[in-house]
Amino acid sequence: MxxxxxxxxxxxxxxxxxxxxxxxxxxxxxxxxxxxxxxxxNALARGLITKKTGMVGLAMKDIQNPFYHEILGMFSEKLRKRGYTVLFVYTENEEIQQEEINHFLEYNVEGVIVTDALLSSKVVTRLHDNNIPITLFNRYDKHLSCNSVYCDNIRASKEIASYLYAQGCEDIVFITGKINTSTSRDRQLGFTSYLKNKGIDAAILEGDYTYEKSYHVTNEYIKNNRIPDAIFGANDITALGALDALKK
Amino acid sequence: MxxxxxxxxxxxxxxxxxxxxxxxxxxxxxxxxxxxxxxxxNALARGLITKKTGMVGLAMKDIQNPFYHEILGMFSEKLRKRGYTVLFVYTENEEIQQEEINHFLEYNVEGVIVTDALLSSKVVTRLHDNNIPITLFNRYDKHLSCNSVYCDNIRASKEIASYLYAQGCEDIVFITGKINTSTSRDRQLGFTSYLKNKGIDAAILEGDYTYEKSYHVTNEYIKNNRIPDAIFGANDITALGALDALKK
DNA sequence: CTGAAAGCGCTTACAG
DNA sequence: CTGAAAGCGCTTACAG
Missing domain, CATH: 1.10.287 (Helix Hairpins)
Incomplete structure (x- = not known):
């Protein structure tokens, strides 16, 4: 050349x-x-010497929620516009595996984004040791020291509770998502605490963010109880499952 | 060390x-x-010298079809199991841009997979010149010399036509997808040719794989015609749009 | 503004 | 089985 x-x-x-x-x-x-x-x-040679690889690791758990598909698109697009390219990993398991993180480390990504997946603290430490910033999307973890961006689920679900209360609903059900996710916990907390204040005890059904589970638990519930005034599902998929169970 | x-x-x-x-x-x-x-x-240093970067470029167009979300998961998982990691690009535009392919080239990916997106022949040439194999998923292009994997849409849609015919349907509508995709073309071809053989002319409505468009065209259609015996949409999203239009 | 030289972290003949 | 040396394709002081 x-x-x-x-x-x-x-x-x-x-x-x-x-x-x-x-x-x-x-x-x-x-x-x-x-x-x-x-x-x-050659980006590899350049990355080797500058320590700027221009790559960002993105880890995402394999679930049915189309919301994350959209999210992936946004991340990918915005990152590209800023000159980064994304190294993508789908995690089948609950926790992001060491092996998968190793990939990120070997390629010297400049940061990692984790959406809808859990992180073991060992993995976080590992990343920290290598000075790779990590940010959690739509979840947080008090025990882990990493950035995260998420919405105020507590407040949002309080608002939903307040709306339902204003409509005169009294017999109310909440269907959880995976109980070890901050999102589900917060939504439950905000929702039930508001209602409790008003003297209403919402029934809690345990779901796991899947359509099937949600369908099943509401089905069981309405067999043994009268149809509630309102059902609040921890996410859209959960609501869909409940809806279809009711239709039947 | x-x-x-x-x-x-x-x-x-x-x-x-x-x-x-x-x-x-x-x-x-x-x-x-x-x-x-x-x-x-360090994977970069290793890749630099061995010419085996262990990366595969995956390009996907931003659409609502959840099918591709699943596909992405499969590709990502299978590739990882074979020791590859995926460099991911979402393309907003119809054709995959030169810029995006450049990324793949700069990082020396060992191959590129394109799903649900178009490729200009210039881009294909560019990749070929660099000895990067490319494979099209769920589409093909006679003019482009690259591998592709897709299903026999012609035959499948013939079978659907034959089923509807056997049910006694006579007034039949086909809603296309994007007309410049091989998938939509083949489905239309197989479907209508079978019916024509039986003396039936299916009405063709032009869609574009989106829910909205499909909703709109079937809405218009049923305003001016009687409700057909059957509607065949070029994909699930298309069918959903038609379904909801009919419900209303 | 420009080039020669060193170095990024690895792999791969080549000797031993 | 093991190490010294060269080289992958770049960037970055350092001189000029």
């Missing part, structure tokens, strides 16, 4: 480094040669 | 290369030091 353009390796490098000082003439020569050869700087 | 284990760089490398000849003793020393230091071989 540098032969073709008749300049040094350094100059080639400068042409592809925004803000580096190169003469217009050298730039033209290099760009033209690059065009002819189909040359592109 | 090699200092800690008191061996040469070469030996360290051999320990992490399956099948290389290292003594048990050296292996133990290295593994132990690695454990203490949290050492992992």
């Amino acid at each position: 540098q032969k073709k353009a008749n300049v040094s390796q350094s100059t080639v490098s400068r042409v592809f480094t925004p803000g580096a000082s190169v003469s217009e003439k050298a730039k033209r020569k290099v760009l033209q040669a690059a065009e002819e050869l189909g040359y592109r700087p | 090699q200092k800690k284990a008191n061996v040469s760089q070469s030996t360290v490398s051999r320990v992490f290369t399956p099948g290389a000849s290292v003594s048990e003793k050296a292996k133990r020393k290295v593994l132990q030091a690695a454990e203490e230091l949290g050492y992992r071989p």
